[in-house]
Amino acid sequence: MPAGSTWLNRDKPRPFVLTTAYTPGRLATLVYGSSQETEMRHGAAFIAVEPVPAGLRRNRLRxxxxxxxGxxxxxxxxxxxxxxxFLGGALDELRRMLRRALGIGQGSCLAPGADSNSRRGRVVILQPWMERDLRTSLAVLLTESRYSAEANYQIILPIYPAARSPLDGDDxxxxxxxxxxxxxxxxxxxLLPIPAVHSVWQAHAIARETEHVMDEESLARIDRALCDYFSLPDPPPGG
Known part of the structure; x- marks a missing residue:
């Protein structure tokens, strides 16, 4: 199953697209699609795709x-x-926007040039229901600098104690x-498991932000691992 595959929900025409090619034993990561421009107006990274109902390049969007x-x-x-x-030729644009949404190369909220209200790199405490689901109460925010300030959808990467967690190939x-x-x-x-990266609604899933911010070197390591996982161009040296 290749990256760029598309689905429609069974109950409503709300599509998703696959960003990671099928690999046995790994999680798939889907990107949410909508007919609404709401998050675009808040500055979120996006691509607009027109429906192609038939043919070799069909995506069957409605x-x-x-x-x-993001x-x-x-x-x-x-x-x-x-x-x-399939998304077809729009897959390259999706990957460019995914790179932006993940904040690749932007550093933390403390980096020079970061948005004044950026949350990227901030360590957060998750709500109890998220802690039960993920088996950890900690995560780091990876959302791009500017959009992270909106406190809407946030891309998080769960954080686990290294002493209690076995190391996997994508960790x-x-x-x-x-x-x-x-x-x-x-x-x-x-321990930070790269395939566990996903998005949450901040007010629903995050209990509070801590004063701690991940250092630039650690974020750069995460950036490189995300590029490998999602088949994105590598970040520049040092970023």
Whole structure:
């Protein structure tokens, strides 16, 4: 199942598009699509795709669709129904916008040039229901600098204690950084599973923001891993 595959919800014409090509044992990551321009007006990264109902380049969308790569949904491949079509040539544009939505190369909210209200790199405490689902109360915000200030959809990466979590091929282990003092459980370092990156609505899923911000070197490592995972161009050296 290739990246760029499209689906429609069963109950409403709200499509999704696959951003990661099928790999056994890995999560799939979908991008949310909508007929509405709401998040675009808030400055979210997006692409607009016209419907192609038939032919080799069919996407079977029902109307002009705005795909928002800042709204990511992970799902296991076996749970996906047969896809409806393909994004075709718009996949390259989607990847460019995904790179922007993830804030690749932008650094943290403390980096020079960051939006004054940016939240990128901020460590947050999750709501209890999110903690139960993810089995951790901590996450880092990765949303692009400007849109993160809107406090709408936020891209998060869960943070786990390295001492209690086995290292997988797509995981990053970080052992140094002031931000690790956010919780005693991170004394021996943190594990960040790249395939677990996804989006949440801030008011619903995030209990509070901490004063801790991930360091630039650690964010740069995450950026490079995200580029590998989503098949994006590598960030520039040092970014």
């Amino acid at each position: 109307s002009t669709t705005y795909f928002y790569p 709204t990511l949904l992970p799902v296991r491949y076996p749970l996906l129904p047969p896809h409806a079509g 990053i282990r970080i052992s140094l950084g002031e931000w690790l003092t956010v919780a005693p459980a991170l004394e021996e370092g943190a």
